[in-house]
Amino acid sequence: MLTQATISQSPQFRPSFPFRHVLDRAMPGRRAEAGPVGIPMTFARNAEICGEAEPSGRIYMVVSGVVRICKLLPDGRRQISAFHMPGDLFGFEPDEIRHFSAEAVVQTKVVAFKWQSLIAAGVRSGAFIRELLHVTMKGLRHTQEQLLLIGRKNALERVAAFLLEMADRSGRTGIVELAMPRHDIADYLGLTLETVSRMFAELRALGVIKLEGARRVHVLDIARLIALGN
Amino acid sequence: MLTQATISQSPQFRPSFPFRHVLDRAMPGRRAEAGPVGIPMTFARNAEICGEAEPSGRIYMVVSGVVRICKLLPDGRRQISAFHMPGDLFGFEPDEIRHFSAEAVVQTKVVAFKWQSLIAAGVRSGAFIRELLHVTMKGLRHTQEQLLLIGRKNALERVAAFLLEMADRSGRTGIVELAMPRHDIADYLGLTLETVSRMFAELRALGVIKLEGARRVHVLDIARLIALGN
DNA sequence: CGGGATATTGACTCTTATCAATGCCCGTGG
């Protein structure tokens, strides 16, 4: 039986067409195939990949590094809505103007795709649009979950949830390498960097984590972390 | 020149195919046309339209009334990620399980579409998917804006922004009718109902709004409200 | 080895949550 899920999840759409081909070429140790033209770009730490209020003529795929998606208030207050890791797509918008900016957290390689060239490559035929729909739906769900986190969880719960999310994406070895500084974590969680730091200290005092420098976290008690983070 | 925006915004996709036809039939004073079968449903105030962890086999369009999209923590804390008004689509998910619930704020009529029947009606052909992509991208943007609101704005700014959003959707007459109680507003803004009430009182004291009962708000100074809400 | 950026910790403040009392509005029934 066909369901909503099978539309966006069935194998025919999942290995991201048409980006997979480009990723094959952009990443070492992979075989090149035909596909639309992606423009490889490299950004230094803290460099802006694309900015708010610019035309939204391109979308991007992370090849290596980490990208933060930011929104700013006029007075400088900042909210990070997502961190993107290798393989993630970002930068699509419902209209011609971008409503967020994207910056490299560390040195980052991306491939940029102009909509123009995607269209030229036959992108209007269903598979690409369905893939993009699936990615966008996942992004929407993630952002809704983040809304619950920021709107209703306390500082300790937020930091615990953050560590769980990072652990999830880092191949579950019990050691989490954080690419971003405390300030970025704070802006992702709707806290200040001091509070984030204190919550790390509290998790350490509880015996849930061990810190090895500021950026390397050993998860000692994953069950406890899960209990705190949900 | 074709851009990202033209894909999802060009006129050929905008009058929502295939839902427009159904809306035509479900709403009074409109002419019926051919289209996939939508199931009209009516829900009483506070009734659940669809629940978290259920199969996500349907999507919905609001015909009349207001719908709130909720996520709950095990201990009962609640976050509302959106209010949907007539014409809005909701209920689509990237996989088979729903990750939120939807409830009627007041008595509400919706039309439900089974994915099965949408597919039977030829939905795989591009227009519908593009329409859904556009709606999902707009939802994602709205949720990101909400994240900035909840993560970085203070209580007064949040309530001001909420009133602006409601005014925007109510045909800009300077009078805003709020369908939802203070508790729902609070859960939408990541506040308590008492704080929401106090901020209404403060806006009144500032001469920005006038209250006529709890649910009818006269906007007296829209410029000031905008200054506060952004 | 030194210096700048990043992080931690402490003392104190302030916003918002919590708990509690009162008030208001509207529908229902006497």
Added chain:
DNA sequence: CCACGGGCATTGATAAGAGTCAATATCCCG
């Protein structure tokens, strides 16, 4: 038509959690 009752909303007093400001401390990186 008025009185009553129940859900909402407002207001007040107090507490708690996170923010702010400031002083070290630590970690990279050259």
